[in-house]
Amino acid sequence: MSEVMTVFRREFLERVRSKAFVIGTVLFPVFMAAMWIIPAKMGGGGxxxxxxxxxxxxxxxxxxxxxxxxxxxxxxxxxxxxxxxxxxxxxxxxxxxxxxxxxxxxxxxxxxxxxxxxxxxxxxxxxxxxxxxxxxxxxxxxxxxxxxxxxxxxxxxxxxxxxAQVAGLVKRVEVGTGRITDKGEEGGSAQSTFFLGYIVGFLVYLMILLYGMNVLRSVLEEKTNKIAEVIVSSMKASHLMLGKILGVGAVALLQVAIWGAMMGFTMSRSDTLTKRFGMPPGALDVVHVPVLTLVAVLGFFVLGFLLYAALYAALGAAVNSEQEAQQFQMAVMMPLIIPMALVFRIVSDPLGPVATVLGLIPFTAPVTMAMRVASAPVPPIQIVASLALLAATVLAVAWVAGKIYRVGILSTGKKPTLKELGQWLRMA
The missing domain is CATH 3.40.190.10 (Periplasmic binding protein-like II)
Known part of the structure; x- marks a missing residue:
């Protein structure tokens, strides 16, 4: 495990100390806020x-x-x-x-x-x-x-x-909303519940995608520059892949923690924001999020990252250039895109059949279940079943990806066919 920790430490420190990490960590929340504020301020509204x-x-x-x-x-x-x-x-x-x-x-x-x-x-x-x-x-x-x-x-x-009399007779009724959970009635508007579910799902999707691509580029860089040949001569290829995935994953968790703290601070100023931008009072009231819900979201994010990072690592080892990798990226990304395409259906009906089915499919579960548990009290049996299926899939995919990685990281030339990938699995 010392080899894994060595790779982990190098991957983590190299990324955390980079200007790209610092700039991205600061600028992403600024960019998201700008997408919301600038149209309101500069769209000719005033x-x-x-x-x-x-x-x-x-x-x-x-x-x-x-x-x-x-x-x-x-x-x-x-x-x-x-x-x-x-x-x-x-x-x-x-x-x-x-x-x-x-x-x-x-x-x-x-x-x-x-x-x-x-x-x-x-x-x-x-x-x-x-x-x-x-x-x-x-x-x-x-x-x-x-x-x-x-x-x-x-x-x-x-x-x-x-x-005036008619206007009073047809005045709209304002309906306040609140969730009922096993612990009783909770505050929080419909807007804030939807907002929370959407943001949580989007962050999980974005982080898995971005940092999965980081794993792919890192593997490709070491392979094309022949660095992998030197590293593999002194450690197992599986240890190199595991250390790389864990190091990049730790960076992702750190960035999510920072963004979560920023979002929490922003939501604590919800009254000022709703007043400033003309939203209904309480539209951004902070929804009470139980600790177990946060743990579940974190679990789905970690397992989802491990699943897709293993896929990207195997893809990076199997191809010889980023151009070749781009031909296969859509196939890897598609299961992540499906929940985002159905985000309004999932968040507005988190206990419905569409959300339930997607939450039990391991490749769509990370994003789907993050949205569901942030939007409604999902039955614990569904959360446990989804986590168990996802964990089993991570182990299976990691086993296959590890075999492809061991052979592919040292292979050069034309990209392998499906038949050749099968041979790699038998060779490793």
Whole structure:
């Protein structure tokens, strides 16, 4: 085992001390946060928009639209930089007379766009919004909401109904959510439960994929540079493979621990985040995660990494270049991709048949079960069965991969056929 520890120590320290590890550990959370924050901050969500309202609607409708768009922020809400505000110029001429001029003003950036309310807007519920950027959902939503409210008010008035009374009668009911487990009722919103399941599954998928590829590249590098020939002359090839896999796996665990601490700190500031980004109160409330759930997730991650690391090590030993390896990578990655493709189905129904079946298939279980146990109280018998099947598969795959590795790490030339791989298994 001293040989295994020597390789383990070299692989671990070499990666932890690298700039790539430090930069990746810091930048990945920053990148994920940026993917969430930047669209909200720079997607044109805030600021003032200058619109021209071409008002051909029945009396009062256009005026109501303009009033809604230019109204100040309601009392009790934050009037910050993220809120869209409008200045509105109303014109009463037919659209055909002013359309060309409005298009020119948009092109010259004198106005941001125009909204056309036709004479039959109350009957047809059809209006037209034209702007340089119509993909700005914050602006489009505000314009659509203003037109809808104004038209609905006109319809209610025509029917002799009071708009305020009707609005109170049809007010939406806010349904609070909470999970019931064997220990009783727990807090946590539906959004936070879904968010936790998705993030846990994604991290397991990402770490297995990235660090499995690290094992592949490390094996290929030693093989193509003839380093493996020197190393294998002084230790068993199986010890080299095991030390390499354990060393890379320890780096992955360290990085996951750091990211987990960062995520925990972020979630502890959930009230500030939900307020800042306009999410429902409690949307990111920290869900109570039992210790056994964390242990189960960690177990699936470790076993999943060992399974795919062994596959990648065997693949790296069997091929002669990264180009050759790329031809087989999709076959190795596909079982990992399946749970990610079905993530919404799994997280929204973690006790359903799809999630249950995928959780019992060893090659899809690491990601699937990580999502399931983070989203709902999965029956313990299913967790134990999945872990047992996964552990047995790891042993079987490691045995096969070890045999391929022993022969392949010293083989050069053309890539082996399936028949030749069978011969390698019998030779080792």
């Amino acid at each position: 600021g003032t928009r200058h619109l021209v309202l071409v008002d051909q609607a029945p009396a009062g409708v256009g005026q109501a639209v303009a009033q809604i768009l230019t109204a100040p922020a309601p009392a009790g809400t934050d009037d910050d930089d993220d809120r869209v505000t409008f200045t509105v110029d109303r014109v009463a001429q037919p659209l055909e007379q002013v359309k060309a001029g409005l298009i020119g003003r948009v092109q010259r950036k004198e106005i941001d766009g125009y909204l056309y309310l036709p004479p039959d807007v109350v009957q047809t519920s059809q209006a037209q919004y034209r702007a340089r950027n119509v993909a700005n959902f914050a602006v489009l939503s505000a314009v659509q909401r203003a037109a809808t409210q104004a038209v609905q008010a006109a319809r209610l008035q025509a029917a002799g109904l009071d708009g």
